[in-house]
Amino acid sequence: MIQKTMDLSSGKVKIKIGNKIISEEPIFFAGPCSVEDIDTMRKIAKELKALGVDVLRGGAYKPRTSPYDFQGLKGEGLEILRTIKKEFQMIISTEILDVRDIEKVMDVVDIIQIGSRNMYNYVLLEEAGKSGKPIILKRGFSATVNEWLGAAEYIMNVGNEQVILCERGIRTFETTTRNTLDLNSVAYLKKYSRLPVFVDPSHGTGVRDLVKPMALSGVMAGADGLLIETHVEPEEASSDSQQTIDMKTLGEIMKKTNEIWRLR
Ligand code: PEP
Ligand code: MN
Secondary structure (H helix, E strand, O other): OOOHHOHHHHOOOOOOOEEEEEEOOOOEEEOOOOOHHHHHHHHHHHHHHHHHHOOOEEEEOOOOOOOOOOOOOOOOHHHHHHHHHHOOOOOOOOOOOEHHHHHHHHOOOOOOEOOOHOOOHHHHHHHHHOOOOEEEEEOOOOOOOHHHHHHHHHHHHHOOOOOEEOOOOOOOOOOOOOOEEOOHHHHHHHHHOOOOOEEEEHHHOOOOOHHHHHHHHHHHHOOOOEEEEEEHHHHOOOOOOOOOOOOHHHHHHHHHHHHHHHHO
16 A cells, blocks of 8 residues: 555655755745734744744634643634745745635635544545645644655545655553653654655753753654754743743754755
């Protein structure tokens, strides 16, 4: 089943993000867990742009574990992303949860995120794939690497090879941290898959102070890019504030990533 992605002889998939090509230089996706009000988003976008972040990420539709938690600004959040994209000329990524929202989301975002909870939603994978836009595919938190590659194959089989795999931690017996960031998968996929691999140390740890060390460890393991929840006021973030870092820390991670990249 995973013939295509496992076939080293057919060459690595090249994906362009703006004027960069993934794997040739580090790529950074950053922004809040959820899209917030327009003033906060403007502050965040301004800082991210100044740091040289490639893609502004933020969830308009939020797949929360509890139905009583904030579910995102939904359509209003998409409109905020549209405004930010226009004002700051930034590449935008947001998560899609439901095939019924595909048209609306496509109209605004450049890179579609399929979240951990939807990695097995094959109809959604195919429909998102048909958009022809790059897709960042989070690993299901209980998915094996093989199942994750199978999900990627669903997208590739509709004719869209632009799939970025994103390791975001898996559920293990360990409960000290929110998830266990499986960096084995990163080293493995860099060797045996044709697809680029990113690391999300935010969901991978769930702990703000662990984001920097695990981001850099991910880069050492071979990650092509990082996805990091970042906010101008992390403590005030409307979701996942406990794992959200500030702009200063993001700047440090970016600088160190560039240093490590050259040493790998
Ligand atoms: C996110 O990136 O905001 C998110 C919900 O991630 P995951 O699907 O990995 O939990
Ligand atoms: Mn989050």
